[in-house]
Amino acid sequence: MVKTLQIRLSLEEEAQEGQLKHRAAKYLGLDQKEFKLKVLRKSIDARKPKIVFNYKLAAFVGEDLPALDYNFDYKDVTKAKPVHIIGFGPAGMWAALRCLELGFKPVVYERGKDVRERRRDLKAINQEHIVNEDSNYCFGEGGAGTYSDGKLYTRSLKRGDVKRIFQSLVHHGATEEILIDAHPHIGTNKLPKIVKNIRETIIRQGGEVHFNVKLTDLIIDGKNLRSIVLNNSEEIQTERVLLATGHSARDVFYLLDKKKIALQAKSFAMGVRVEHPQHIIDSIQYHCGENRNELLPAAAYSLVHQVKGRGVYSFCMCPGGFIVPAATAPGEVVVNGMSPSKRNNLFANSGIVVEIDVERDIRKYEQFGNLKGLEFQKDLERLAFTSGGRSQKAPSQRLTDFVEGRISANLNPTSYQPGLESAPLHSLLPKLIGSRLRKGFEEFGKKMKGYYTSEANIVGVESRTSSPVTIPRNEKLEHPDIAGLFPCGEGGGYAGGIVSAAMDGERCAEAAVLGL
Numbered sequence: 317m318v319k320t321l322q323i324r325l326s327l328e329e330e331a332q333e334g335q336l337k338h339r340a341a342k343y344l345g346l347d348q349k350e351f352k353l354k355v356l357r358k359s360i361d362a363r364k365p366k367i368v369f370n371y372k373l374a375a376f377v378g379e380d381l382p383a384l385d386y387n388f389d390y391k392d393v394t395k396a397k398p399v400h401i402i403g404f405g406p407a408g409m410w411a412a413l414r415c416l417e418l419g420f421k422p423v424v425y426e427r428g429k430d431v432r433e434r435r436r437d438l439k440a441i442n443q444e445h446i447v448n449e450d451s452n453y454c455f456g457e458g459g460a461g462t463y464s465d466g467k468l469y470t471r472s473l474k475r476g477d478v479k480r481i482f483q484s485l486v487h488h489g490a491t492e493e494i495l496i497d498a499h500p501h502i503g504t505n506k507l508p509k510i511v512k513n514i515r516e517t518i519i520r521q522g523g524e525v526h527f528n529v530k531l532t533d534l535i536i537d538g539k540n541l542r543s544i545v546l547n548n549s550e551e552i553q554t555e556r557v558l559l560a561t562g563h564s565a566r567d568v569f570y571l572l573d574k575k576k577i578a579l580q581a582k583s584f585a586m587g588v589r590v591e592h593p594q595h596i597i598d599s600i601q602y603h604c605g606e607n608r609n610e611l612l613p614a615a616a617y618s619l620v621h622q623v624k625g626r627g628v629y630s631f632c633m634c635p636g637g638f639i640v641p642a643a644t645a646p647g648e649v650v651v652n653g654m655s656p657s658k659r660n661n662l663f664a665n666s667g668i669v670v671e672i673d674v675e676r677d678i679r680k681y682e683q684f685g686n687l688k689g690l691e692f693q694k695d696l697e698r699l700a701f702t703s704g705g706r707s708q709k710a711p712s713q714r715l716t717d718f719v720e721g722r723i724s725a726n727l728n729p730t731s732y733q734p735g736l737e738s739a740p741l742h743s744l745l746p747k748l749i750g751s752r753l754r755k756g757f758e759e760f761g762k763k764m765k766g767y768y769t770s771e772a773n774i775v776g777v778e779s780r781t782s783s784p785v786t787i788p789r790n791e792k793l794e795h796p797d798i799a800g801l802f803p804c805g806e807g808g809g810y811a812g813g814i815v816s817a818a819m820d821g822e823r824c825a826e827a828a829v830l831g832l
């Protein structure tokens with residue numbers, strides 16, 4: 317017999333070993349030996365000064381604990397029909413895994429390097445300010461998801477089976493905690509191993525993963541995709557291609573546009589990253605002094621406010637994390653955030669971004685047609701490069717100076733390795749972003765007392781929140797003009813994070829193998 321129950325533990329009870337089982341036994345009226353306990357969900361309620369841990373539990377009375385719900389049946393696909401996948405980010409990885417389950421051979425081409433080799437290029441960006449256009453925080457094995465924060469939160473619950481994605485992450489080395497946490501998080505130190513394990517599964521089952529191979533052209537015969545060109549040299553005939561190249565592969569958008577393959581401009585968001593000392597966020601969220609209780613994780617926040625008809629909101633908040641240089645080409649500065657699994661760094665950073673309506677907000681860019689959002693994004697990244705001093709140093713200002721319109725005489729310490737340069741972002745950012753951010757920060761200061769402080773820096777620019785372009789697809793998930801081409805994941809505009817990209821990869825794989 318299985319009984320579900322909810323138990324709330326205070327901080328003091330949480331600290332005592334065996335409390336959960338003790339309380340469950342009391343609730344069930346059973347001896348502790350008579351049942352086994354499985355945690356289904358764990359969350360922390362810190363809205364009131366008395367912090368509470370909420371548990372949803374299943375008690376297995378006289379039964380063994382069940383195994384994981386999913387049994388991944390990866391077939392031997394050595395001799396199976398191929399499905400070509402461009403890009404080995406979450407969308408490409410889960411598309412490849414799904415191909416294995418469906419009995420088709422995934423053949424993956426990834427422009428970047430494997431996770432180990434990729435590390436050197438990240439070091440070069442951080443320490444020597446050198447950006448490799450094929451290997452960086454966005455490109456390489458695991459895509460933008462590898463050296464990321466690894467938050468697994470998604471709102472796309474209707475778009476696929478989130479639980480399946482989580483269980484396959486556990487199958488490939490993630491801890492089972494992600495199955496129960498209300499805000500699951502893997503951490504950048506653990507992601508590379510998981511990504512490598514996924515690659516090994518694909519290769520072991522007869523699939524292929526090729527690194528340093530870039531899609532450079534698509535050969536189209538009437539309305540059918542005939543072949544793909546790799547590294548400007550090799551042509552491969554193909555019936556099915558999943559285009560999972562992410563939102564930073566601008567050369568892919570230019571290629572499609574040049575070939576007159578339909579694209580659509582899409583609204584997105586841009587702004588800055590704000591960085592506070594973590595203890596300030598902890599003291600606001602946990603109503604504590606400088607030191608939070610050791611049972612509590614570094615505190616997070618989520619903020620939103622409407623300013624002059626556009627949303628200003630926090631994006632990819634990283635407690636105990638780092639700001640990282642996420643540029644994909646020389647001559648641009650782009651910031652993003654990540655954190656290690658323990659979230660034990662001294663800083664809390666978050667993107668604070670403004671919605672950009674591509675139809676109404678950037679009329680100046682009309683000449684670029686469907687790539688207008690992309691060109692606007694590029695201009696802002698160039699602005700960050702020049703105002704940061706023409707390196708990977710990022711332009712920055714104390715939060716209060718930004719809002720009050722002053723240049724910062726000096727800046728706060730930061731986690732951003734390439735370094736910061738004081739710059740008048742209040743006057744440099746386009747008004748549609750800058751003025752809304754300034755108002756937004758004032759409002760956030762009212763919602764979280766202590767948030768609006770000179771001890772925080774803002775760092776520019778947070779420009780890659782989502783794709784500025786949609787690649788259309790029909791009900792078969794195929795491009796409406798080109799049979800055999802399946803736009804997939806975040807680059808096509810069909811995902812906004814690791815989990816939603818993975819789910820979209822699975823769906824595209826299922827669609828692509830139909831009729832093969």
Ligand SMILES: Cc1cc2nc3c(=O)[nH]c(=O)nc-3n(C[C@H](O)[C@H](O)[C@H](O)COP(=O)(O)OP(=O)(O)OC[C@H]3O[C@@H](n4cnc5c(N)ncnc54)[C@H](O)[C@@H]3O)c2cc1C
Binds near residue numbers: 402458640653
């Ligand atoms: C620093 C950082 C932190 C993040 N933190 C989180 C987080 O905590 N949680 C979350 O959900 N999301 C996070 N994200 C976003 C998340 O990583 C993306 O939403 C997700 O990776 C998108 O998956 P994708 O497979 O669609 O595209 P990508 O991950 O962008 O993968 C695309 C892949 O295609 C390859 N590629 C591009 N062009 C070509 C070509 N021409 N030929 C061959 N290969 C090509 C690229 O090298 C890349 O590997 C973060 C992103 C960054 C940069």
